[in-house]
Amino acid sequence: MSFERLIAKIKDTKNPTVVGLDPSFSYVPQYIRAKYQGQFADPLEGAACAVLEYNKGLIDALCDIVPAVKPQAAYYEMYGWYGMKTFAETITYAQKKGMYVIIDGKRNDIGSTMEAYAAAHLGTVDLDGQIAVPFGGDALTVNGYLGTDGISPLLKICKEQDKGIFVLVKTSNPSSGELQDKKIGRRPVYEVMGKMCETWGKELLGESGYSAVGAVVGATYPEQLSELREKLPHTFFLVPGYGAQGGGAKDVAGAFDANGLGAIVNSSRGIICAYKKGDWSEEQFAEAARAEAIRMRDDICAHINL
């Protein structure tokens, strides 16, 4: 009912990072793409097969040193329903290899529809007595613009099935401030949203002191990251923006508490495209990802007290 399972994995691996599996087609090594090209009537099917092979290679290379992966739904939806099959198979594969899976979907809707999203990504559905697991993630990113009744169905599943959510609070992109930094009274929108996370998480506290309701706070805004760490003591942070988006280890250090916990830092392109930098060959994409994941872990751990 909280992030204890994730925190345990972070402690086991001594690694507070998560690898974003965001397989843009141009990220997939050419030799893998070539293998499936022209093999299927619908090119989306071949693309989805290539992505799955790429993901499996990455997971194999990372599963013993990285606690979690974060597949981003957009990069699977762009291959149509074949992509969603690869999405489901990637989640299952990562979990089989012991990884915690954060589905990055930023889902949001009114209560009754949010129940469907909650069942889809974290829960189960009852089909005339047969219980099925649609995607079965461990945690889901969500957007809280619709307020409490768009979040409640998720809290229920977090409690009953030991899952977590990360609510968008302060995102890593350049224009995030257009709405998020505007002031409501004396507080910026992102802080109001952050406080809502603390409220939503109240009944879902774990032994660590963190609840099942986390927040997304970008590495590209280090001041806000430190400020929010202080103001939201029970809210675990998912921190995007390290690496390709410009955030460094010093920038993310403020996301962590005195014990080096309280946050997990994401890198996507930086890891999964590591083979494109330096002297790696395409065939070494997984080895390169592992080397970069170790470098990132060490970089961040040098700045925190894990």
Place this chain on the structure above:
Amino acid sequence: MSFERLIAKIKDTKNPTVVGLDPSFSYVPQYIRAKYQGQFADPLEGAACAVLEYNKGLIDALCDIVPAVKPQAAYYEMYGWYGMKTFAETITYAQKKGMYVIIDGKRNDIGSTMEAYAAAHLGTVDLDGQIAVPFGGDALTVNGYLGTDGISPLLKICKEQDKGIFVLVKTSNPSSGELQDKKIGRRPVYEVMGKMCETWGKELLGESGYSAVGAVVGATYPEQLSELREKLPHTFFLVPGYGAQGGGAKDVAGAFDANGLGAIVNSSRGIICAYKKGDWSEEQFAEAARAEAIRMRDDICAHINL
């Protein structure tokens, strides 16, 4: 590059309504569910087949009198990737029958990822030279919490491929005010978001005076609906909340301009579950949906000047 295609269909059918295809499993008539139960190793596949048959029956019964359908992604994701196959097939089927398809996904992310969502739901992907259409909707609902760079990739596709988006402004659910009604200076958050829609739409104006950037404004907040109609003269409204959620024809009248245009009103359960009310049999689900769609059209048209 605007909503002219949708507006033309509304004029043709003299009907400013859209039917939400939100197939909760309990909405699908029992005789259809029974047909597929136990036929597949994975019960999600049977459920997705049942949903497709249900949707096709509804589309057949509605396509000559209703301009658009709005499949809600959550109710397809809850059947896993089989559900997404049904989602894709539903969109294609509705378009073949001449309907405009609004994908209700409320997608949102940072720029580079939003490009993937835009391609997935409205555009095309280039797979080593082969161009594929992942889902191919005509319009997509989106959440603007991340600001302009999360919206820009959509504007590009709207312009180049004659598509539209609807940004969440004031949602229909009870707790929508928790964030959306809070004041930024003298203006509520929803108005700030509404003004952002006017800005985003500036370069995408159609002959009707409406741009390709619409707004979601709930029927359950009639005052805000009238207020926003006045303040956002170039923003076409998608209005959920009629019927099952409590909004009536009088409540939505304020969403329309003097010519009876400027808005499209959604009903989901009210139409697709119409057979559960009155003397209909399960087998008459499509007939019942058609009768209710006609009643809803006449109810709303009695209050506007279309």
